[in-house]
Amino acid sequence: MENQVLLKFFADFIEAELGIIYVEANYFQLEHRLKDIATQLGHGDLQSLYQAARPGIHGQMRSLLLDLATNNETSFFRDNSIFKALSECIVPDIIKEGGKTSIQLWSAASSAGQEVYSIAMEVDQLRMTNSAVPNLRIFASDVSDTILKRAEAGVYSQLEVQRGLPARLMIQYFDKNEQDQWVVKNSLRSGISFQKLNLLHNWGYIGPFDIVFCRNVLIYQSVENKTKIIKEVWKHLNPGGYLVLGAAESLFGLSQDFDQLVHGTAVFYKKKG
Ligand SMILES: C[S@@+](CC[C@H](N)C(=O)[O-])C[C@H]1O[C@@H](n2cnc3c(N)ncnc32)[C@H](O)[C@@H]1O
Numbered sequence: 668m669e670n671q672v673l674l675k676f677f678a679d680f681i682e683a684e685l686g687i688i689y690v691e692a693n694y695f696q697l698e699h700r701l702k703d704i705a706t707q708l709g710h711g712d713l714q715s716l717y718q719a720a721r722p723g724i725h726g727q728m729r730s731l732l733l734d735l736a737t738n739n740e741t742s743f744f745r746d747n748s749i750f751k752a753l754s755e756c757i758v759p760d761i762i763k764e765g766g767k768t769s770i771q772l773w774s775a776a777s778s779a780g781q782e783v784y785s786i787a788m789e790v791d792q793l794r795m796t797n798s799a800v801p802n803l804r805i806f807a808s809d810v811s812d813t814i815l816k817r818a819e820a821g822v823y824s825q826l827e828v829q830r831g832l833p834a835r836l837m838i839q840y841f842d843k844n845e846q847d848q849w850v851v852k853n854s855l856r857s858g859i860s861f862q863k864l865n866l867l868h869n870w871g872y873i874g875p876f877d878i879v880f881c882r883n884v885l886i887y888q889s890v891e892n893k894t895k896i897i898k899e900v901w902k903h904l905n906p907g908g909y910l911v912l913g914a915a916e917s918l919f920g921l922s923q924d925f926d927q928l929v930h931g932t933a934v935f936y937k938k939k940g
Contacts, residue, residue: 780818
């Protein structure tokens, strides 16, 4: 089997699953990563990995291939202005509308969990000064099993907490373990659930949500896939619900079903009607 054909087989699988396209110019990168997977799974070479994959890609091989293609870059309070918008504008607006005993929030590409715990801390801090803040229920999902397990564990290195987590919040919401890592306290975890979910495929029964964070994941998708994902997000949002995208992402050319709102330097969206 010629190497190019073999690499195209895996590139096609990744594109069908994740919408992430490996152009031939990047096949050398794909080959390098596939060799790692072959070693991890006890295959001597790529030919042997390919033979095992041909009948169907399942289990650990599937997980490793999805991990290979995804970028999990994240940090606490990434693009901080959106967290200020959450506590100063979005949650107060939901309270003003009334009738909520809890706020349902979805973090749709939660990576290692920093986004989820930042949201929980931001809203918890607001609750300390505003007793009208309802309980927050966070549904966190990602396509990668490995990263989702990390998010659920809520254990971070010194370097990771130094990226965006203020010392005051670190002391309040994290404990130090024997390996000098920072572990999220149970009080912050309550109300957060984690589930594997691929935004390109069947979403199952989730929601409806008051707020969706879908940040820094659309950026890797074609316009067609972005449009499809946004349409699905729209369906899973309550009327007047909020959508938050990454700082470099926008709904421009993708949907007219949301109003754009601005708070400070943060831009976010509200479902029309
Ligand atoms: C760059 S991280 C963004 C993390 C976080 N939202 C943030 O902004 O810091 C992108 C995440 O999207 C996940 N991802 C990529 N494709 C996905 C898909 N089709 N469905 C669900 N998650 C996906 C990746 O596994 C990764 O953890």
